Every structure is written in structure tokens, then in C-alpha cells.
Amino acid sequence: MADQKHLCNDSRLVIEHGLNDRLSFKQIARQIDKDCTTISKEVKNRRLFIETGAYGRSFNNCIHRKKCKVSGCCSDCTSPRLRFCGSCAKCIKVCPHYEKEFCGRLNTPPYVCNGCDDRSKCTLEKAFYHASEAQKEYRENLSESRSGVNLTEEQLARLTSIIGPLVDNGQSIHHICANHASEIMRCERTIYSYVNNGILEGVKSIDLVRAVKFRPRKQKKSVLKVDKSCRINRTFQDFQTFMKEHPDLPYTEIDSVEGKKGCAVLLTCHFVQAKFQLAFRRDANDSKSVTDAFNKLYDTLGPELYHELFYIILADNGTEFSDPKAIEFDKNGIRRSYVFYCDPEAPGQKGHCEHNHTFIRRVIPKGTDLTPYSQDQITLMMSHINSYKRKDLGNKSPCELIAFMYGEDSLKKFNISFIAPDEICLKPSLLSR
Numbered sequence: 001m002a003d004q005k006h007l008c009n010d011s012r013l014v015i016e017h018g019l020n021d022r023l024s025f026k027q028i029a030r031q032i033d034k035d036c037t038t039i040s041k042e043v044k045n046r047r048l049f050i051e052t053g054a055y056g057r058s059f060n061n062c063i064h065r066k067k068c069k070v071s072g073c074c075s076d077c078t079s080p081r082l083r084f085c086g087s088c089a090k091c092i093k094v095c096p097h098y099e100k101e102f103c104g105r106l107n108t109p110p111y112v113c114n115g116c117d118d119r120s121k122c123t124l125e126k127a128f129y130h131a132s133e134a135q136k137e138y139r140e141n142l143s144e145s146r147s148g149v150n151l152t153e154e155q156l157a158r159l160t161s162i163i164g165p166l167v168d169n170g171q172s173i174h175h176i177c178a179n180h181a182s183e184i185m186r187c188e189r190t191i192y193s194y195v196n197n198g199i200l201e202g203v204k205s206i207d208l209v210r211a212v213k214f215r216p217r218k219q220k221k222s223v224l225k226v227d228k229s230c231r232i233n234r235t236f237q238d239f240q241t242f243m244k245e246h247p248d249l250p251y252t253e254i255d256s257v258e259g260k261k262g263c264a265v266l267l268t269c270h271f272v273q274a275k276f277q278l279a280f281r282r283d284a285n286d287s288k289s290v291t292d293a294f295n296k297l298y299d300t301l302g303p304e305l306y307h308e309l310f311y312i313i314l315a316d317n318g319t320e321f322s323d324p325k326a327i328e329f330d331k332n333g334i335r336r337s338y339v340f341y342c343d344p345e346a347p348g349q350k351g352h353c354e355h356n357h358t359f360i361r362r363v364i365p366k367g368t369d370l371t372p373y374s375q376d377q378i379t380l381m382m383s384h385i386n387s388y389k390r391k392d393l394g395n396k397s398p399c400e401l402i403a404f405m406y407g408e409d410s411l412k413k414f415n416i417s418f419i420a421p422d423e424i425c426l427k428p429s430l431l432s433r
Contacts, residue, residue, distance in 0.1 A: 007034070007038070008030075009131065011032045012134050013130035013131045014028065014032050015028055015129065019043070019112055019114035019129055020114050020115050022115035024036075024039075024109070032211075040111075043112060045137070046129065046424060047125050047127045047129050048109060048127065048128050048129075048130060048133055048135055049126070050125070052126060054123050055120055055123045057121075058123070059123055060123045061092065061100055061101050061124045062091075062092050062095070062098050063100070063101040064097060064099065066125070070095070077133040081170070093307070094304075101124060102124070103126075106226055106307070111127065111129045112128055114128055149194070151198055153287070159184065159186075159191075160200045160201055160202065162180055163176055163184070163191065163203055164200065164202050164203050166180075167208065168207070172208065173188055173208065179383055183327065195208065200277075202262060215409050230321075233315070234341050235303065236349055239312075240336065243312070245314075250271065250272065251312035251313070251314055252312065252313050252314070253265075253269075253272060253314045253315075254267065254268065254313055254314070254315045254321070254353070255316060255318075255354070255357070257272070257295060257360055257370075258285065258317055258370075259364065259370035260368075260369045262345050263285075263369050263370060264281055264282060264283055264286070264369075265281075265282050265370060266279045266281060266378065267320075268353060268356075270350075270352055270353035271402070274402050274405060275390055275393060275398045275401070276386055276401065277356045277361075277382060277385065277398070278382060278414060279360065279378050279379075280293045280378070281370065281375045283371075285318075286319075286320060287320050287322050287326075288323075291327060294337075298336060300413055303330075305410060308373065308406065310336070310337050311337060312338050313337050313339045314340050315339060316385065317341055317342065317344050321339070359385040359426060360381070361427040361431050363381050363385075363427065363428060365428065380431070381430060381431060383418070383428060384426060385398075385426070386399045386417055386418035387420075387424055399411060
């Protein structure tokens with residue numbers, strides 16, 4: 001066997017070609033001098049699942065599709081004559097009789113459809129192994145494993161409770177690490193990294209006596225995350241590919257609006273088509289408060305309306321969005337959304353949401369502490385913002401478009417009220433009334 005532990009790009013190309021030629025794992029393993037279990041794990045871990053149909057047939061993985069005689073499930077069916085739902089890709093999202101069918105061959109070697117003879121006529125979800133994508137995922141995993149913060153929120157809170165009070169007393173990081181090594185269990189350099197990047201809430205570099213005396217060293221900026229693997233298969237390039245495959249689906253941009261560091265923050269959800277935005281007050285800028293907000297939205301809106309509004313979500317790289325699976329799946333493990341991330345330091349990739357924040361800043365200026373405001377006040381502010389007519393909406397307001405697209409009941413579920421044009425106020429005085 002080869003001494004090299006990691007597979008290289010050339011080895012992955014051999015694997016892909018071997019799968020296309022329907023070779024066994026043992027035959028492929030002999031070509032690259034690896035164990036057959038290595039090939040098996042590589043294929044299973046790095047295969048891509050794609051919802052695609054066959055030649056002349058749309059994607060449909062309903063178990064009843066071959067015997068289905070129902071037609072006209074889709075209210076927006078564009079077919080000149082109502083075709084059977086068994087040959088439609090849209091009906092599976094709304095049909096009450098839909099049951100997902102899995103291909104049993106994907107549970108046995110080779111676990112992918114690369115060399116399958118039935119691929120050209122199969123309409124089920126398919127799995128493929130592509131060497132280029134596998135190599136890309138491997139490089140991302142390798143890079144992410146050497147960066148970021150390997151801390152849970154509970155561990156972070158514990159570190160803050162130990163280090164914060166001692167720094168306030170004028171102690172240095174070295175002194176704290178020397179006297180609390182068994183409690184902190186991290187080296188001095190790591191703690192400095194946490195402080196410099198604002199990971200420890202309430203502990204800043206300015207609080208360290210000697211740190212302020214030295215000019216900071218130039219270093220490459222890095223994005224620190226709690227969950228280092230959250231962006232795998234969820235990058236902005238993946239988002240663009242997903243939108244090309246589903247051009248008719250709307251997407252929602254989410255972001256956080258901060259007032260003062262360490263105080264309450266807002267979670268904003270911007271529906272791009274209607275320019276309609278929601279805002280939810282959170283006591284802390286952590287991932288749990290974000291998932292709690294989406295779980296509450298899911299319960300309030302119901303699966304059908306939630307699926308229409310939040311099926312595709314685009315977020316930035318903030319640590320508060322570092323638990324995508326909790327947003328993508330409900331408590332029963334059923335998928336309700338797809339979460340993607342913008343590139344680091346590229347806010348323009350979700351510019352619609354960023355632009356709409358200017359309306360929030362008219363009412364709550366930048367740097368204002370959000371803690372005194374209640375959710376009712378935030379909702380009132382968003383009612384005024386969403387009632388404001390926009391030129392690029394044909395002089396209609398976001399409220400009017402949402403009511404037209406999803407019904408007036410949707411506004412009631414959001415607790416958003418329509419404000420008369422002459423009564424709209426976009427100044428700080430709105431929340432002081």
C-alpha cells in the first residue's frame with residue numbers, strides 16, 4: 001500500500017473513470033494502490049445528490065408516479081392540457097398523496113449512478129461521484145479544519161466567565177493562563193486570538209494593558225466560525241448553481257442588524273421579489289436565537305406558506321448562521337429550506353437586504369442600543385417600512401405585493417399592518433411615541 005494517506009486529484013479521476021466503466025471497488029483500489037474500503041468511503045462521503053429527470057421526462061420521485069391518474073394539482077400549470085401529475089416535477093411539492101421513493105441501488109456498492117444503465121430513463125433522485133467536486137470539497141475541509149474556533153456556545157460562555165472578570169481586574173492573559181490552565185485548557189496564543197477577534201464577549205484588546213502599547217501586526221484576515229464545516233456545499237457558487245436549476249423559485253436574504261456590541265440585535269429576513277422585510281429582536285447574536293426564530297416562524301406560518309417564503313435562504317458568514325441544518329430541517333428531520341452563504345467580505349452578494357437596512361437606520365440610527373426596544377416596537381417599525389411605496393415596484397408597497405402574492409392572511413401571520421401613506425413615519429420619533 002502507498003504511504004500517502006490522502007487521496008490526490010489524479011486518484012479521484014481514476015475513481016470517477018472506474019465508476020463510469022462499472023469497475024468494482026477492488027479493481028479501482030488496485031489501480032491507485034489503496035484499500036478497497038478507502039474507495040468505498042470516498043465515494044459514499046463525497047457523492048453528490050441531484051434532483052434531475054431523464055431524457056424528455058421531468059424529475060419526479062413519487063412512489064405513485066407510474067400509476068397516478070390525478071391531474072391539475074398545480075394551480076400554475078403551464079401545460080396547454082392538464083397532464084398527469086406522475087409526469088410533472090411541480091406536483092410533488094403540493095400533492096397530498098406524495099411519497100418519496102428511494103433507489104435501492106444507492107444503498108449498495110457502488111452507491112452512485114455513474115455507470116448505471118437505467119440512468120437515461122430514471123426520474124428519481126440520482127447520486128454521482130465527480131472527481132473535481134470531490135477534490136474541491138476535500139480542499140475546503142482541509143482548509144476549514146485548520147481555521148476557525150473549535151468551541152461550542154457552552155464552552156465559549158464558560159471561558160468568558162473565567163477570563164472576563166480577571167481581565168477587568170487588570171490581569172494579563174499570560175497570568176490568567178498560568179493560574180487557570182486546568183480550567184481553560186487552551187494555550188495563551190489561542191486565548192489572544194479569541195480576544196483579538198472579539199470571540200469572548202465583553203473582553204476586548206483595548207482592555208489588555210500591554211496590548212494597546214504595541215502596533216498590531218499585519219496579518220491576513222480570517223473568518224472565524226463555530227461550525228467550520230457549515231459552508232461545505234453551501235457556498236455562493238453552489239447558490240448560483242442551485243438557482244440556475246430552479247429559476248422559478250424565489251429566495252430570501254437574511255442578515256443581522258447590530259446596535260451596540262454585546263447588546264440586543266435584529267434578525268432580518270428580506271423577500272427579494274416583493275422587497276418585503278421582517279425583523280426579529282434577539283437578546284444575543286448567537287446561533288440558537290436564529291434557529292429559535294425560524295422554528296417559531298415555521299409554527300406560525302405552517303409548512304406550506306413557510307416552504308414558499310423560506311425554501312431558499314442566502315446568509316452571510318456570521319457565526320449566528322453557523323448552524324444551517326437547524327434552519328434547513330424541522331424537529332422531525334423533514335427538509336424545509338436550503339441555506340447558502342455569501343463569499344467572505346462580499347455583502348453586495350445579498351445587496352437587496354443590505355439596501356433595505358437603510359430604512360431601519362432612519363428609525364434606529366447606527367450605534368443605538370437595541371435592548372430597550374420591544375418586539376412590538378420593531379414590528380411597528382417594519383409595518384411603516386413595508387408600507388412605503390417603491391418606484392421599482394410600480395409605486396406599490398411591499399405590503400401590497402405580499403398580500404397579492406400570498407394573501408392578506410400572510411400579513412396577519414407576520415403581525416404586519418398596512419399604514420396609510422400620509423401616516424408613515426421613518427424617523428426615530430416613531431418609536432418614542
